[in-house]
Amino acid sequence: MTSPKPDIAFIGLGAMGFGMATNLIKKGYPVTGFDVWDPTLERFKSAGGLTATKPAETVKDKSYVVCMVATAQQAQSVLLEGPDAAVPALPQGSTILLCSTVPCSYVQGLERQLVDMGRADIYLVDAPVSGGTYRAADGTLSIMAGASEAALSKSRFLLQEMSDPAKLYIGPGGVGAGSNLKMVHQVLAAVQILSSSEAMGFASHLGLDLPRTAEAINSSKGRSWMFGNRSPRMLHPEFQPVASALTIILKDTSIITAEARKAGFATPMSSIAEQVYFAGLGRGFGKDDDSSMIRVYTEGKGKVGPIKGGVESEEGKVRLVVGLLKGIHLCAAAETLALAKKLGLDLRQVMELCVNAAGGSYMLEAFGPEIVGLLDAKSSGTKSSGSLDVIIQGLQDAVEEAQMLKMPLYLGSQALNIARLALAARPATSAEAKAGDIVRVWGW
């Protein structure tokens, strides 16, 4: 008797992979899981999965393999390295869904490696995901996929089982397009995970009530998906539960800056975020939830000598924090869209994807379309939706206050300087600068 649904091999049962694999079990698929961490395999058995102890054994006789390991190095290892590697054990005409976040250059190289080793029969789907552990287990992830038409028609049902129907984005251009879509989305993630800590660290130095401030931010123009998601864990005394380790976002951030370097492209926001993440890593925070980066901002509190801020009222202080976030998120939106343009992605698809995924923010929704208009050189007709001077003033007020409080605002001071340089880069005109003009600094 054969199962009505195909057997699935699932490699990598971490925080995301475990949820994705058990979601498939719940939907009636026989799933054979593999992970290097034995207790996870026990848990996976209890959840109704089959298990294997080697990648090769895991994929034996399976037409579908989902690979959800943490890094490109791990993917290379489980798929291709040594006698237990998965690929040589795969049946003819089977399909690999690589769901890990990896550089575009890696997954394109993997496609070539398959051909070079005589396994052009394998269908490779570049399919990184976004949405966090809850959506993983719920089968409602955002998925960004790139593959040949043939590979897409083979795998579409499986991509659909794992994603929200409205959040399955197929990028044109084949393998690599999914990773590039994910990468530009991660610009927002990299910046906005850190901006959440920067904002709450600033609030702490300002002497604000943190839970109340978080609430105020969530209903302000400084809001973002990341802030809504991270701030509760940030308010937990031990930053629990560990839903996404610092090392994960750091890895994704390094992919952005490395691929941008290859493209000769500047990523001032992602780059400063990466350096601060490295500082957190050096402090020993690597395995902690990334929301714990607030510690980088709060450690000097009360220990740096006589300080006095310039703003007294709670309302005024919250306004400073919101102004900080608005400015940072506008710069993040511009860096995301400018990089997407540089890579030749479909900007409207990028916008839709990001607004609906973990990269979403008020500023992206409000000013993304204006930035896209400028990047597509259709700016002249766009109605001004906001003043860059107002954004700059908000950043300036925050940076000035933080200077009085003697605390770092890495992203805020960067965003302020980027905005100033954008004004300098703008073609000579008497018109007031619009928020979207921020993207001028990248040369558009």
Place this chain on the structure above:
Amino acid sequence: MTSPKPDIAFIGLGAMGFGMATNLIKKGYPVTGFDVWDPTLERFKSAGGLTATKPAETVKDKSYVVCMVATAQQAQSVLLEGPDAAVPALPQGSTILLCSTVPCSYVQGLERQLVDMGRADIYLVDAPVSGGTYRAADGTLSIMAGASEAALSKSRFLLQEMSDPAKLYIGPGGVGAGSNLKMVHQVLAAVQILSSSEAMGFASHLGLDLPRTAEAINSSKGRSWMFGNRSPRMLHPEFQPVASALTIILKDTSIITAEARKAGFATPMSSIAEQVYFAGLGRGFGKDDDSSMIRVYTEGKGKVGPIKGGVESEEGKVRLVVGLLKGIHLCAAAETLALAKKLGLDLRQVMELCVNAAGGSYMLEAFGPEIVGLLDAKSSGTKSSGSLDVIIQGLQDAVEEAQMLKMPLYLGSQALNIARLALAARPATSAEAKAGDIVRVWGW
């Protein structure tokens, strides 16, 4: 019997002030010193000085007051606040030399305050200094002065007693010109004090022999006055002696970013340096020598999991460190000169001053004139003296290696992004970008 040389009141006997005051004693001036720290007054007596316990008492019957306190707040306090303030006790027609590093806006405001309180008879000289404790005690400081013609003719002899004959710079424009000259010089100081730590921290992660690397840097194009000065203390296990505390350069850096904000000017290099200094302050390093900022870079060494660099040879590694410094110092030179241009300073005077003071670097000497040419829009005839692409490649190699080593390069990644943005800001041309084109990012 009167002394052949006039009595001098000296307020603020810190690391710099003590040397400056005892230099005047050695030159035969009767000097009455004041400091809030009693043991210093005892030391000053032993060095042949007279002492007083209040500012008012210190300046009584003195025609000359040198004020060398640490901050504008302290200057305001000793000169004008409370019953013991100095100014009300000053004789008619006396001269104040304010040698502290303060914002231009402060010293110009002080000039107005003197008029408003009916003491327009006082000659105010804005005269910040540079050169470190050795030159202070030796009377060979760089001094950047701004004052009325009358005040300058009154005080020139005293400025000459404290400075190297070739290093007394009178800025045009009266009070404030000295502080602005000092401020733009401090852009180089702020960036190059930190770049010294960043370079040696990088060398440490690379596994280089640090004393040998320091020697190699000092005879390379990555050399700077600050590196030569700071690296020996950086190599001392306890960062001794404390010649210049972190709080001092942090204060000067905050003056730069605050005055730049007022002018609507971007200072991406000074700003990131300031944030990293704030991080050091929060870690409790405020009173330590600023060379100890290397700790911000080395703390994660050996603790961040499996890492592997891409460069094996000692020669190749040193080349990475030098490439890092060259790129950072080029950006620092451009930020200094662009800010000087924005403030309307004499760029040739700024160049001469900086090259001969603590801001000096190979890159400033080599490419400063080219940057000045671009800022003065006389670029077309300038012969290309270096390729920006070569600088970018050096930065990129360093940033890439640091990423593999999982360590932050705050200034290096900033410089790389600035250089990329400068290329994007350059007017369309087929000519190769010159090193000086880095300044294009500021809108020139």
